[in-house]
Amino acid sequence: MSERLLPTPSHTIGPFYGHALPFPGGGEVAPQGHSEAITLHGYVFDGAGNVIPDALLDFWQAAPDGSLNGAPGSMRRDPSTGGFLGRNGVDFTGFGRVATDADGQYALRTLPPGNAGLPYISVCVFARGLVHHLFTRAYLTDGADPLLDSLPADRRATLIAAEGTNRTYRFDIRLQGEGETVFLEFQ
Amino acid sequence: MALTQSDIDVEIKDLRDAYDKAVAGGAPVRNHPSRDYPPYRSSLLRHPKQPLVAVDGGDPETVELSGPVFGVTDITEHDSDLTIQHRGEPIGERMTVSGRLLDRDGRPVRGQLIEIWQANAAGRYAHLREQHPAPLDPNFTGVGRTLTDDQGRYRFTTIKPGPYPWGNHMNAWRPAHIHFSVFGTAFTQRLITQMYFPSDPLFRYDPILQSVTDQAARDRLIATYQHDLSQPEFSMGYEWDIVLDGPSATWIEEGRPA
Ligand SMILES: [Fe+3]
Numbered sequence: 001m002s003e004r005l006l007p008t009p010s011h012t013i014g015p016f017y018g019h020a021l022p023f024p025g026g027g028e029v030a031p032q033g034h035s036e037a038i039t040l041h042g043y044v045f046d047g048a049g050n051v052i053p054d055a056l057l058d059f060w061q062a063a064p065d066g067s068l069n070g071a072p073g074s075m076r077r078d079p080s081t082g083g084f085l086g087r088n089g090v091d092f093t094g095f096g097r098v099a100t101d102a103d104g105q106y107a108l109r110t111l112p113p114g115n116a117g118l119p120y121i122s123v124c125v126f127a128r129g130l131v132h133h134l135f136t137r138a139y140l141t142d143g144a145d146p147l148l149d150s151l152p153a154d155r156r157a158t159l160i161a162a163e164g165t166n167r168t169y170r171f172d173i174r175l176q177g178e179g180e181t182v183f184l185e186f187q
Numbered sequence: 188m189a190l191t192q193s194d195i196d197v198e199i200k201d202l203r204d205a206y207d208k209a210v211a212g213g214a215p216v217r218n219h220p221s222r223d224y225p226p227y228r229s230s231l232l233r234h235p236k237q238p239l240v241a242v243d244g245g246d247p248e249t250v251e252l253s254g255p256v257f258g259v260t261d262i263t264e265h266d267s268d269l270t271i272q273h274r275g276e277p278i279g280e281r282m283t284v285s286g287r288l289l290d291r292d293g294r295p296v297r298g299q300l301i302e303i304w305q306a307n308a309a310g311r312y313a314h315l316r317e318q319h320p321a322p323l324d325p326n327f328t329g330v331g332r333t334l335t336d337d338q339g340r341y342r343f344t345t346i347k348p349g350p351y352p353w354g355n356h357m358n359a360w361r362p363a364h365i366h367f368s369v370f371g372t373a374f375t376q377r378l379i380t381q382m383y384f385p386s387d388p389l390f391r392y393d394p395i396l397q398s399v400t401d402q403a404a405r406d407r408l409i410a411t412y413q414h415d416l417s418q419p420e421f422s423m424g425y426e427w428d429i430v431l432d433g434p435s436a437t438w439i440e441e442g443r444p445a
Contacts, residue, residue, distance in 0.1 A: 004291045004292060005289060005290075005291050005292070005293050005430045006218060006291075006403070006404070006407065006430065007218050007219070007291060007430045007431065007432035008378065008380055008407055008408065008428075008429045008430050008431070008432075009218055009219050009220060009380060009399045009401075009404045009405070009407065009408060010219050010220065010378060010379065010380055011220070011366075011379065011380040011381040011395060011396075011398075011399075011408070012227075012229075012230075012379075012395060012398075013366070013368075013379050014366065014381075014395075015314075015316065016304070016306075016312040016314040016316070016317060017304060017366065017368075018314055018315075018316070019304070019312075019313055019314050019315075019328065019329075019330060020302060020303075020304030020329075020330040020366070020368075021302060021304070021368060046232040046233050047231075047232035047233070047236075048232050050232075052233070058374075058377065060250065060251070060253075060254060060255055060374045061250060062250055068248075068250060068253035068436075069253070069256070070253070070254070070255050070256040071256065072256050072257050072258030072259075072260055072261055073258065073260050073261065074255065074257070074261065075257070075261045076260045076261060077260070077261065077262060077263050077266075078263070079263045079264070082263050082265055082266075082272070093255065093256075094255060095255030113250075115248065115250050116248040117248070120250065122250050122251050122374055124374065124377050126379055127233055128229055128233075129227070129228075129229025129230045129231075129232070129233035129234075130222065130230070130233050130234065131220040131221070131222055131224055131227065131230055131234075131395070131398045132219050132220055132222055133377060133379060134222075134235065135251065135374075135375075146243075147240070147242055150240070151240065155237075175232075175233050175234065175235060176232060176233065176234060176235055176236055177236070180235055180236065180237050181235070182237070182240050183235050183237075183239050183240070184239060184240055184241075184242050184251075185239035185240065185241050185242065186241075186242050186249075186251055186252075186375040186433055186434055187241055187242070187243065187434065
């Protein structure tokens with residue numbers, strides 16, 4: 001094995017990404033009008049229990065058939081105007097991106113993930129003040145799972161979205177303090 | 188009373204000395220900043236206090252070992268040239284920023300999305316919440332994106348951003364930088380970071396750069412002036428390679444002994 005290169009360090013996303021990273025339809029991963037669409041939604045909180053209005057969430061998940069191949073076209077653009085066209089309404093890209101609003105809330109409309117084992121949506125959290133992003137998982141149901149089973153009950157609960165009416169799932173993210181979300185490290 | 192720069196300098200030095208001492212005593216080198224970095228005040232309430240939970244990357248079905256893909260529909264030709272996105276040319280020192288996107292084994296990461304954003308030459312972002320009383324440039328938005336090529340290379344044409352003040356403490360100024368958002372072949376390789384310019388006098392005063400306590404790691408955030416990349420009568424050249432951390436499913440497969 002050759003010598004491994006040293007990684008480029010992470011930095012905070014800062015406060016001024018709003019005109020650069022979010023894009024129209026970033027949270028509309030499900031093809032428009034799809035009857036199976038679900039909504040994952042919630043708030044992002046800091047260690048004082050205040051909402052974070054300047055967090056950016058990236059989402060990645062398996063397609064309903066379990067495919068992890070993804071598809072391009074999440075941020076499809078118009079070559080004539082340079083503006084955003086939106087997704088094509090047909091392909092499922094598996095990728096979503098939503099900035100929290102002034103109330104610290106986000107919403108992602110997507111299709112149920114079909115990954116092996118317990119279904120979950122992977123979440124990557126960025127925010128001003130967060131110098132290195134955080135990974136977590138929104139599980140859509142409780143059940144046997146190697147990660148969940150390795151956690152004490154109160155911590156396990158932070159990874160399980162609460163099912164509401166009309167195919168909605170509430171998943172809050174707490175960066176610090178009471179009810180702090182379980183964040184993950186991949187090895 | 189507002190914190191002064193010298194208050195922050197003392198905190199930065201203490202944390203750096205503590206880190207250097209720990210490494211000298213055998214502690215591992217830290218390639219990334221510590222999420223709890225008090226000199227950067229916004230980090231105080233925004234970092235978890237519980238340790239991260241390790242997920243075993245040995246299972247190729249782990250969703251995060253794959254990642255989103257992007258293609259030609261996600262960009263336009265104009266997206267990588269930030270100087271032609273408006274009717275006129277932006278004010279400032281025109282430059283080319285180019286480099287390679289690599290994984291830790293030195294392999295090029297091909298066809299992946301790189302997004303950048305930056306202040307204009309006066310240090311002002313084209314962002315509504317930005318309050319620095321420096322002029323906006325009607326010919327500069329400061330946002331670009333591109334896909335890496337078959338060698339993992341990216342290339343942007345832009346102008347050199349200016350330093351700008353921020354509210355961390357009294358007289359806080361950010362060294363000039365470009366924000367980079369990068370995808371690898373796996374979600375675990377996701378990276379958002381900032382690229383700096385050589386010999387900026389503000390480096391030592393900046394708690395965001397100094398949150399990376401390892402000197403060699405900080406140095407990896409600084410681009411190199413590359414004369415061969417400079418274009419005659421046109422632009423200055425800066426080279427900056429990006430190395431992605433984290434496992435991926437392809438790494439596990441290709442890394443397996445034959
Ligand atoms: Fe900035």
